Amino acid sequence: MKNEVQETIESLRSTHGNFSDRRIPADTVQAIIESSTRAGTASAMQDYSIIVLDDPTVMRELTGYAGSHALVFCADGNRMRMAARACGLRVPGGADAATFLTWCADAFLAAQTACIAARSLGVDSFFTNGIFRKGSEKAFEALGLPDRDCFPLITLVLGYALDPSRRKTERYRGKGLVHHGTYRALSADETLAMIQDYDDPEKRLGMEVDFRAKGCGHYVEWLFGQWLAPSDRGKADPVRERLTESGFY
Numbered sequence: 001m002k003n004e005v006q007e008t009i010e011s012l013r014s015t016h017g018n019f020s021d022r023r024i025p026a027d028t029v030q031a032i033i034e035s036s037t038r039a040g041t042a043s044a045m046q047d048y049s050i051i052v053l054d055d056p057t058v059m060r061e062l063t064g065y066a067g068s069h070a071l072v073f074c075a076d077g078n079r080m081r082m083a084a085r086a087c088g089l090r091v092p093g094g095a096d097a098a099t100f101l102t103w104c105a106d107a108f109l110a111a112q113t114a115c116i117a118a119r120s121l122g123v124d125s126f127f128t129n130g131i132f133r134k135g136s137e138k139a140f141e142a143l144g145l146p147d148r149d150c151f152p153l154i155t156l157v158l159g160y161a162l163d164p165s166r167r168k169t170e171r172y173r174g175k176g177l178v179h180h181g182t183y184r185a186l187s188a189d190e191t192l193a194m195i196q197d198y199d200d201p202e203k204r205l206g207m208e209v210d211f212r213a214k215g216c217g218h219y220v221e222w223l224f225g226q227w228l229a230p231s232d233r234g235k236a237d238p239v240r241e242r243l244t245e246s247g248f249y
């Protein structure tokens with residue numbers, strides 16, 4: 001028997017951009033944001049910023065998707081540092097890897113909390129890293145993001161699903177996911193079992209795709225051979241370049 005919070009979490013599913021035209025009321029958006037900011041935060045600093053978008057054209061331009069609203073979660077160390085500098089402290093810009101990852105953790109926790117809060121309020125959503133595909137430079141410009149110590153990580157697109165009953169993806173809970181005490185890699189047999197789990201349409205573990213019709217014997221074969229196959233390996237990595245420019249190394 002699951003409690004109400006567990007039921008809400010279990011009911012999460014992505015609406016991949018197919019939202020109705022219905023707008024989310026402003027107080028509901030505000031409630032989602034308030035819940036979002038209750039997420040855990042390193043040293044109570046909330047080193048992230050949330051850019052709220054309500055113009056579907058802008059959302060589509062920046063991420064490739066649109067809904068009623070979108071929340072762009074950015075790792076952002078500027079606010080606290082500005083406060084420290086205003087107190088006369090010499091706080092240098094830039095962030096080492098541990099600091100950057102900590103800011104990212106803060107931002108991602110807030111993002112997932114927003115997603116759960118939204119569902120509890122009857123609002124559908126999905127995450128997209130479309131900003132990386134569309135070019136983060138475009139987002140920096142359109143959203144007026146600070147040049148340093150800020151990076152748009154993930155967007156939560158919000159709205160009301162046109163088809164709320166559509167297929168729900170399940171989650172893999174088999175071997176190799178949870179490790180007790182120390183990490184233990186999958187054996188060959190366990191790997192095979194996992195491959196078969198993803199191949200089984202009844203288990204609904206992967207994305208909805210007819211991988212056999214695409215000439216693949218297994219789902220993971222399609223996943224790595226086609227979906228994730230790099231088309232431009234060896235070429236420039238604009239996200240990495242932008243990270244460096246923003247002071248993250």
Ligand SMILES: Cc1cc2nc3c(=O)[nH]c(=O)nc-3n(C[C@H](O)[C@H](O)[C@H](O)COP(=O)(O)O)c2cc1C
Binds near residue numbers: 170
């Ligand atoms: C980091 C991240 C990026 C994602 N990017 C996209 C995206 O660009 N387009 C999309 O349709 N779904 C995107 N998704 C949604 C996933 O495809 C979805 O969560 C996954 O297929 C599982 O389905 P479910 O959320 O309905 O359970 C993203 C999810 C995450 C966490």
